[in-house]
Amino acid sequence: MLDKNNRKWKDIVTGKLELKTDNFGLQMFLKRAVTRFATAQAPGELEKTVAELHGFFVKYERVLAKEIAIISK
Structure with missing residues (x-):
């Protein structure tokens, strides 16, 4: 896991x-965060x-093992 x-x-x-994911909870979190930081x-x-x-x-x-592997590259 990457350091915070x-x-x-x-x-x-x-x-x-952009982090592609099939995890619905993560999709929602990311959408909310990216929208928040648009301003x-x-x-x-x-x-x-x-x-x-x-x-x-x-x-x-x-x-989220798949997503962690993607981020860790």
């Missing part, structure tokens, strides 16, 4: 790195969202 401070997490949350956000909001995404991956690590 890895740049890829920020790129995924802001939509700079300017308060300071600290990006770090908060990255922490939420990382926590989601930690919690569902077994289910």
